[in-house]
Amino acid sequence: MDRLESMATVNGIRMHFVKAGEGPPLFLLHGWPQTSHCWHRVVGPLAETHTVITPDLRGYGRTDKPRTGYDKRTMAADIAALAEHLGYPKVAVAGHDRGGRVAHRWALDRPDQVERVAVLDIAPTRAMWQRLDTGVAQAYWHWLFHLQPDLPELLAGQNIAAYLGYFYERWTYQRHSLDPEAVAEYVRAFSQPGALRAGFDDYRASFPDDAELDDADFAAGKRVTQPLLALWGANGLLGTLPTLEIWQEYAHDVTGTALAECGHFLPEEQPDEVVSHLRKFLDP
Secondary structure (H helix, E strand, O other), X not given: OOXXXXXXXXXXXXEEEEXXXXXXXXXXXXXXXXXXXXXXXXXXXXXXXXXXXXXXXXXXXXXXXXXXXXXXXXXXXXXXXXXXXXXXXXXXXXXXXXXXXXXXHHHHHOOOOEEEEEEEOOOOHHHHHHXXXXXXXXXXXXXXXXXXXOHHHHHHOOOHHHHHHHHHHHOOOOOOOOXXXXXXXXXXXXXXXXXXXXXXXXXHOHHHHHHHHXXXXXXXXXXXXXXXXXXXXXXXXXXXXXXXXXXXXXXXXXXXXXXXXXXXXXXXXXXXXXXXXXXXXXXX
16 A cells, blocks of 8 residues: 655645545544544555545644634635645545544535545534533533633643543543554644644634634525535444434435444444445445
8 A cells, every 4th residue: 555644835834644545535534632543444445445645634743733723614724725735626535523523614615625525423513512411511521621721731731641541431432442552642642742732722713713604604504515424433422312313404415324332433443334334435
């Protein structure tokens, strides 16, 4: 498998990415608290039929960590610019966690560029805020904590490995699935200067920037028009919600399913299932 690790200057930042395989371009966007390394178990199989591009999002991994630009429109524009830099006029994208929110925004903003979009273990941000009852709040307490200025950096920075490790344990069903080497890579990445702050800024952009844009788009009737695949862990929070029906409110052509014996980290907990569903979706 051909594999290229590189940097590109796009949308005013230096973005780290890895490209592997040959065929139609497929972008894989990671979430928090991870980096592009989270796709390591699915890249090889997917690269047999596609050119797979795994970037570190703005503020994450080896990509720059500026003070601004963590609204999803800007983060999606980063990836759109990377696709253009690499010479891809049309692409497919799959996003996990925060990367799924970037993918959702990219599909809305650039339907000319994004042909298909898969979202892994998320529901639209707007829909989640609307469902903020005690059950959702208990599961998504970190959203509210990460919105606070300065405090998350102060407290999490005292023991980054322990803070991130809490999520790796609590959010997995297959707890052996996150191998020690992967966890060490994530801890290393979030221990770099500015990394914790940038990850929390991703959440802080939820208000007012993302919320105002999401509300305006929904009120105007703007929906994802491309085929959308939603996958989620049956043993996570989304397994308790009508996730498919929620996505059908935000996109016209939706398919999806829960993955059995799976928590939040789908590409590492159930990589074979993720590959199987993505292949069927990308090559119907």
